[in-house]
Amino acid sequence: MSETDRIYLRDTEQRDFTATVIETNEDGAIGLDATCFYPTGGGQPHDTGTIMWDGESAAVTAVSGRGPVVFHTIDGEAPPVGTEVTGTVDWERRHQLMRTHTVLHILCGVIWNEWGTPVTGGNMEPLSARMDFEFDPLPEGFADRVTDLVNAEIAADRPIEVSFLPREVALVDDDLIRTKVNLIPESVTEIRVVDIVGLDKQADGGTHVGRTGEVGRFEVVKTESKGKGNKRLRIRLS
Secondary structure (H helix, E strand, O other): OOOOEEHHHHOOOOOEEEEEEEEEOOOOOEEEOEEOOOOOEOOEOOOOEEEEEOOEEEEEEEEEOOOOOEEEEEOOOOOOOOOEEEEEEOHHHHHHHHHHHHHHHHHHHHHHHHHOOOEEEEEEEOOEEEEEEOOOOOOOOHHHHHHHHHHHHHHOOOEEEEEEEEHHHHOOOHHHOOEOOOOOOOOOOEEEEEEEOOOEEEEOOOOOOOEHHHOOOEEEEEEEEOOOOOEEEEEEEO
16 A cells, blocks of 8 residues: 655654655645655644646645545646655744644643643644633633743743654553543554653644744733633734
8 A cells, every 4th residue: 555654753844855646636636655744634734835846846735644645735737646756845834833833732731730631622823823621610810820831831942852652552641642532543553752851741743843942932812711611722922
């Protein structure tokens, strides 16, 4: 079975790569044997950028990786199977998403350590996000307390490490699954673990910066009630 080497899982800093078209789908998207482009998933949007081949160049407008092959939707006619291509990720957007994803893990770690409360949902865009937690009601002074705690962890400049564990080993560690429901598909046999050393350790497939100090300034924009036992934080970075 064809499968894409997902370079971004091992190296989030790499932004250029060479690959071969191994498949096209019914929508005309191209499947590559390797990619640095992150596909939509886990609340993180897909990367954008460009793919070049034989003197042609096309913008990458969507990336999907639900199966073993990562498919790239491009603006224009797709190159045929067997074509060698060069891909370049839009680094400014990727790095903003890395900063955002990392601050959400810092937020999860702070709230878990302070209140023992799991995540019930979330979504992100570059430098802004929302995250839901199982609170009812929110503690007094919550937004200010969270802001101070998160910015303190950013200032601490903690290192962030990535490792891989067999599924049967990872899933017996309840602390690695911080969502209220385990969202890891059964097909995933090796679990990627993102460790903000000394603060938070979670199973996660997204892209992150190398240290918390890269994140920037954190701010809670708004808190909302989304029903009994479900409170939403809207946040942004600067």
